[in-house]
Amino acid sequence: MRCWVWHCRTSRTCRSASARRSTCADARWPRPPVNCSLPWGSCSTRGTSPGGRCSTDAQTTSPPRRRCPGGAGCGSRPRRASPGREGGFGVGPRPAADRLGANEAPGGGMDPYVGRHLNWRALTDDDLVDLDSLRGQIELLDDPVVSSLERLVGMDDVTDLSDNSVGGWDDFGNLLAYGWNIVDEDGIAKVYLLGGVHPTHRYLGIGRSVLEWQQRRAIEWRDEHRPGEPVWLGCYVDHAQAGLGKLLEKLGFEQERYFYDMHRPLDDLPPLLDVDGVRIERFDQRHATDLLKLHNICFRDTLGTRRVGNSVWQESLTRDSFRPAWSWVALVDDAPVGYALSGLDEELALEGATFGWTDRVGVHPDFRGRGIAIALLQRTLVAMAEDGCDGAGIGVDTTDPASPGLLKRNLGYEPRDGLVLMSKVVPAEHP
Structure with a gap:
């Protein structure tokens, strides 16, 4: 499954081969399973975004110029137009305890368990550097149309991390998957679903499990903060991410806006x-x-x-x-x-x-x-x-x-x- 990230896009083009190799060389372990010197094919410039809008029927937004969590730059990635797909062996029975002992959320409230393939716990501010590294590796291969997390949903600050996010680590302490619910309480309660799975751990059903966890957590948040009200869930899908779109359809999502x-x-x-x-x-x-x-x-x-x-x-x-x-x-x-x-x-x-x-x-x-x-x-x-x-x-x-x-x-x-x-x-x- 490809990275599902949403709301704003910066106009950009493919980088040179030397820049791509530099990007790969700077990535933290585990590195993407790709030789960065291989040709990526043609790329197109782009710049759409949903943060500000064209208001006749259409709208536009400013490209993301802010820095990613942890201080690293968001940078563009060379695009490949191959469609994504969601693999699925399903999720097995929940073990008695995670190998890292990470089932306990801060304060004992939110249950961060997602599935059996990784060790799950809530993300904290201390994980922002690892989160940025993971997102960089995902974008290196997928080149999603949008990449800036904050600008994606028009946030002034990164918030609600420990209460509405989850990360999956391997036994060596490498962050390989994440889900992050961005809450907007202005008007009807809205929750944007952000997340991704490292390329080396796809087709195991992890992406589907993370999305299902995010949906459950959004409902829990609604029941805690806006009881008795509906809650809107939104997810932005690159046109090349056919697998993610089909997965969301199975979860009851429908197409609402086009960019x-x-x-x-x-x-x-x-x-x-x-x-x-x-x-x-x-x-x-x-x-x-x-x-x-x-x-x-x-x-x-x-x-x-x-x-x-x-x-x-x-x-x-x-x-x-x-x-x-x-x-x-x-x-x-x-x-x-x-x-x-x-x-x-x-x-x-x-x-x-x-x-x-x-x-x-x-x-x-x-x-x-x-x-x-x-x-x-x-x-x-x-x-x-x-x-x-x-x-x-x-x-x-x-x-x-x-x-x-x-x-x-x-x-x-x-x-x-x-x-x-x-x-x-x-x-x-x-x-």
């Missing part, structure tokens, strides 16, 4: 569109606070999204890759009603290419259907072209898988990689 990366060259640009009664001007820092409020209004009714906090928003507007000159704001009577915020793809810049990426696009619900988003994006493309960009990209989040056709017809974007959000709602009466 696409779209790209286009910067020649033959469409003519600029003016919208009656709307003034469009370049982004300025004086717009920052009002745009955060607007952004959260744009997506407040979208299930499966989190409200963006001030620190995450400000960080996205102050990082080196952000380009105010490529970012635009739509105003009516001096109040912002739409925005398109863009930045430079830093990894492509290291390879000598200048590629613009639109991080966030939104239009106030009361002003949709007037062409504001198209007008904002047209100006974004022109600004990128004037600055000599080689191409442009955007990440789209939509409930309608046909929505990318609108951007293709009006702006010439072509779809590339994709994700799907799968979810289920556990009713209040569920035991």
Whole structure:
């Protein structure tokens, strides 16, 4: 089974062979069963993410630029488009005690037992370095579309680790599998399921067992903190992860939202569109606070999204890759009603290419259907072209898988990689 990680994506490309070998050499034992000097095949750039959203029907988000738990960088991985699958010998009877004596959770509350193949206990802050190492090894082979844990679900901080996570170790103390429930109590109770299994321990049913544990733990958390209420469970699946998608379907999850990366060259640009009664001007820092409020209004009714906090928003507007000159704001009577915020793809810049990426696009619900988003994006493309960009990209989040056709017809974007959000709602009466 492939790593199931979700919510935000950074535009990126394959690294050079030397960089891949360096990545492999830095990985902790057990190393991925692959010769890092082997060719990986072609890769595509990408940048979709569900943290901020395009609010006409589609949405975009800022690429993850934060660092992974434990302080190591999140880095991109070379992508292979082979579908994942879930193996399954099942899980045997529970032993009387784990070999590491790790069945006891901190405080004696949560039961961390998952299955017989590994030794299970709750994760703690002391495990963050090992967790980052495991995730790096998973991503080295799988190259998931999303990798940044915090940005994935719009968190300001890494939280709820010991209460809502579990790790599986071998007898030598190597972390080989994990599951982490990220809780969002804003509105309806929501729990995002993150997890993964090391490539050397797949096809043993471990991934399925971890997901089943996460579902049980989410219900336990609901009963402890939000009794008598439904709880929403969400999991993001790379389009190449066919096995994970089928497994989630068996557990009652359904497809809820779709995420696409779209790209286009910067020649033959469409003519600029003016919208009656709307003034469009370049982004300025004086717009920052009002745009955060607007952004959260744009997506407040979208299930499966989190409200963006001030620190995450400000960080996205102050990082080196952000380009105010490529970012635009739509105003009516001096109040912002739409925005398109863009930045430079830093990894492509290291390879000598200048590629613009639109991080966030939104239009106030009361002003949709007037062409504001198209007008904002047209100006974004022109600004990128004037600055000599080689191409442009955007990440789209939509409930309608046909929505990318609108951007293709009006702006010439072509779809590339994709994700799907799968979810289920556990009713209040569920035991």
